[in-house]
Amino acid sequence: MKERTKLLLIAGVFLAAYYIPWGHPIIRQSGLEAFMMLQEYAREHVLTCLIPAFFIAGAIAVFVSQASVLKYFGAQAKKVLSYSVASVSGSILAVCSCTVLPLFAGIYTRGAGIGPATAFLYSGPAINVLAITLTAKVLGWQMGLARAVGAVIFAIVTGLLMALIFRKDDAARTSGQIYVPDTDAGQRTLLQDSLYLLTMVLILVFASFARPAAGATGFWPMIFACKWYITIAFLVILALMLKAWFTRDECVNWVDSTWGFMKQIFPLLIGGVLVAGFMLGRPGHPALIPEHYVQSLLGGNSLWANLFASVAGALMYFATLTEIPILQGLLGSGMGKGPALALLLAGPALSLPNMLVIGSIMGVKKTATFCGIIVIMSTIAGLIYGSLAG
Numbered sequence: 001m002k003e004r005t006k007l008l009l010i011a012g013v014f015l016a017a018y019y020i021p022w023g024h025p026i027i028r029q030s031g032l033e034a035f036m037m038l039q040e041y042a043r044e045h046v047l048t049c050l051i052p053a054f055f056i057a058g059a060i061a062v063f064v065s066q067a068s069v070l071k072y073f074g075a076q077a078k079k080v081l082s083y084s085v086a087s088v089s090g091s092i093l094a095v096c097s098c099t100v101l102p103l104f105a106g107i108y109t110r111g112a113g114i115g116p117a118t119a120f121l122y123s124g125p126a127i128n129v130l131a132i133t134l135t136a137k138v139l140g141w142q143m144g145l146a147r148a149v150g151a152v153i154f155a156i157v158t159g160l161l162m163a164l165i166f167r168k169d170d171a172a173r174t175s176g177q178i179y180v181p182d183t184d185a186g187q188r189t190l191l192q193d194s195l196y197l198l199t200m201v202l203i204l205v206f207a208s209f210a211r212p213a214a215g216a217t218g219f220w221p222m223i224f225a226c227k228w229y230i231t232i233a234f235l236v237i238l239a240l241m242l243k244a245w246f247t248r249d250e251c252v253n254w255v256d257s258t259w260g261f262m263k264q265i266f267p268l269l270i271g272g273v274l275v276a277g278f279m280l281g282r283p284g285h286p287a288l289i290p291e292h293y294v295q296s297l298l299g300g301n302s303l304w305a306n307l308f309a310s311v312a313g314a315l316m317y318f319a320t321l322t323e324i325p326i327l328q329g330l331l332g333s334g335m336g337k338g339p340a341l342a343l344l345l346a347g348p349a350l351s352l353p354n355m356l357v358i359g360s361i362m363g364v365k366k367t368a369t370f371c372g373i374i375v376i377m378s379t380i381a382g383l384i385y386g387s388l389a390g
Helices: 003-019 025-063 066-073 079-092 100-109 114-126 129-139 141-165 167-174 190-207 219-225 227-245 248-280 291-296 303-315 323-332 337-346 352-362 364-389
Strands: none
Touching (some): 025 100, 025 190, 025 248, 066 079, 066 114, 079 141, 100 114, 100 248, 114 141, 114 364, 129 141, 129 323, 141 337, 190 227, 248 303, 323 337
C-alpha cells in the first residue's frame, strides 16, 4: 500500500470518528447493522462458500495451463465456445456476487480474455439453478423464466461489449503482458486435473447448498439433509487425490496462491460489507437509508423505477437466494414487476463489496464499464418485462 493511501485512510478514519454523530439513534442503528451484516456474512458464507472458492482459484492459477485458459476463455478463442462455457458456468455454482470473485481473479490473471472473463463474472451468481427454481416457485414461473433467459443473454452481451470496448487491452495481454506462474501441471493427465478441479467444485456446491423453501418435498430437501455427508466424502476423495497425484511442492504452491487471493480480496470484502450494512442494512432492519424510501420509489413501471431498482440492486449485497424473500416483501408492498426483474438481474451479480474487489483486479475503468452495462441492460429488461406483464 502506498504511503499516500495509508495517510488518506488514517485521515478518513479520524474524520469519521470526529464528525459522525455516533450518538444519534439512526447512526447507532446503522453501525450495528453494519456489523450484524458482517457477522451474518462470516457465519453463512465464509467457511462454506468463500474458502472453497479461494482454493479453486488458487488451483486454477497454479495447475491450469495458460494454453488451456486461452483455448476456452482467451481473447482469441472461438467466441461460440468461450461465451457458451462462460455464460452457463453459474448453473453449477450456487455462489453470490462475492464468492465468484476469487474464481474470476483466477481465470483473469491466468490470461482469460476480458469478454469471457466478465461473462463468467456475471453468470456465476446470476445463473443459479437453485435461485432460478426458487424464483419461479415463489414469484411465479414467468419471473423465473424471465430471470433465467435474461441472465444468459446478459452474460453473453456483457462479455461481448467488454471485449469490444477493451479489445486493445486484450490484445496487449495476449501478446505476453499477463501473469504466468512458474509452476506447471506436472506429470498428471488432463483427466486427473479435471477430476481434481471437479471435486473442489462439488465441495463448493454441496457445502454452500441452501436450505429449500419451507414445506418443499422431493429431491432438494433430500440433498440438503445429506449435504455434509456428501461434502465430507468429496473432501476425503480430494485428500486421496492430493496424496496420489501431487508433490509436496505443488501443494505448497497451491496454498501460497490461495493465500495470495485471500490477502487481496478479504480486506476489501470486509470493508464493502460494512459500508453496505451501514447504508442499507439487512432485510427488515432499518439503517441509514430507510427501507420504505426504497419501496416508495419502486412502484409502477416507469424508467425511473426500473433505473432505481437496477442501481439499488447493484449497490446492495445479496447472499445467495436471499434476494427472493426480499423481493417477495417488496412486491407485496407495491413494487412493480418490471423493477423487480431489474433488481433480480442486477442485484445478485453486483454489490458494493464486489465492485471494490473487481476494481482491484481489472481496474476502475473496466469495472465502471462492467457495472454500467449491467445497470443499463437491467433497466431495459425491466421496462420490457413490466410492459409485457401488465
